[in-house]
Amino acid sequence: MLDALMDSAYIKSLPFLWDGLKVTVGITAVGLFFGIIIGAIAGLGKLSKSRIIRAIWTVYVEVVRGTPILAQALFLYFGISEDLIGLNLDSFTAGVIAIAVNAGAYIAEIVRGAVYSIDKGQHEAGRSLGLSQKQTMRYIIWPQAFKRMIPPLGNQFVISLKDTSVFSVIAVHDLVYKAKQYYNITFEVFETLVMVCLLYLCITIPTALYLRRLERKLDV
Amino acid sequence: MISVKNLHKYFGDLEVLKGIDAEIKEQEVVCVIGPSGSGKSTFLRCLNLLEEVTSGQVTIDGEDLTDPSTDINKLRTKVGMVFQHFNLFPHKSVLENITLAPIKVKGLSQQEAKDAALSLLDKVGLADKADVYPDSLSGGQKQRVAIARALAMNPKVMLFDEPTSALDPELVGDVLQVMKDLAKEGMTMVVVTHEMGFAKEVGDRVIFMDEGIIQEEGDPEQVFDNPQNPRTQSFLSKIL
DSSP states (O other): OOHHHIIIIIIHHHHHHHHHHHHHHHHHHHHHHHHHHHHHHHHHHHTTTOHHHHHHHHHHHHHHHHHHHHHHHHHHHHIIIIIOOOOOOOOOHHHHHHHHHHHHHHHHHHHHHHHHHHHHHHHHHHHHHHHHHHHHIIIIHHHHHHHHHHHHHHHHHHHHHGGGGGGGGTTOHHHHHHHHHHHHHOOOOHHHHHHHHHHHHHHHHHHHHHHHHHHHHHHH | OOOEEEEEEETTTTEEEEEEEEOOTTTTTTEOOOOTTTHHHHHHHHHHTTTTTSHHHHHHHTTTTSSSHHHHHHHHTEEEEOOTOOOTTTTTTTTHHHHHHHHTOOOHHHHHHHHHHHHHHTTOOOOTTTSHHHHHHHHHHHHHHHHHHTTOOOSSEEESHHHHHSSHHHHHHHHHHHHHHHHHOOOEEEESOHHHHHHHHHOEEEEEEETTTTEEOOOOHHHHHHHOOHHHHHHHHHHH
């Protein structure tokens, strides 16, 4: 009987959902790649000596963290690209940009916090040896800060992965979008959604376990 | 070697140094003592611009630190600094801690820097620790590595900011011994310290600071055994 059950609705939905999962992971990976770049720039910007640079990045971080990602995606896709500049952005690209901009703000705080957490004496020791500001950052502060950034960055990956599910509203063919498409035809709503959740967990649980191990190994 | 003229330092509205004048000659060992909050660490940190000087003049080896056109990174290579909390780089091995600046700042080759570092480690009695990480060292060993790291730049002056204050009592001796050897070799040294024994034995001169000014200075015997200033008398009576 179990065989019959597994043979039917659950398993049959998989090939269809698989396409959605690839989009979900793809958007997360590409989006986070750019998100890390934005976050590094923004995080260092928030540590800048210049008040103007600090203010600009603080506004960015606070605006993004203070608004829901669903609103951000709609704003980006319909508000800016269609309405304001009349650009026909494809929804995958819009999703990538939304994740990059959204995760960038959170990563900025991760970067800022990690750099800030390195003891001031490290910086002073570097400078007292004659290393320039840049050399001190590159050889002394960054390597230590980066180690502390790895666990929260992994955490951000899990969060961003789940965040992509709201992009079905801008017609990104992600896992949730594909699921809706599928059960609207087959009416196997329960079975399909069980599989959706399992597929998310297949990525998030191993990631979380790996991160926990990594944290112990890095001892941070 | 070091000349300080009318040095003032403010932290916001707080005046920490209220006009310091000092001359430190080549090969001289000057110990700076005083109660906490007296400004002695700030004074030391002004000597390599780890603290920005509010006003006044600091000249080291003929170069004016406060002149904006002075290449401060280059000048700092002439001034070694040893910190209370060692500030070793935890992500680098002992050897890498010592060779980093000679390679990156002075442009030494890996091999040149390594050879120099190993002989310095030998000098501070830690030749066998080259490849370990700072984490596995005791406080006294860390501080000796930190001294070797500063010496690797061949500085003309060494600044010590309470180098033994964070150490367990039984580890203090080894660090002081390294400093004594250094003094004997003729290194110019400015030492902020609470080790009165060291100041007496090794110091050529003692400076007593309180409330941001130099209250008294002179030969260690004179300052310790026959202090003139009432503040010096009260400070010494509390700690001796």
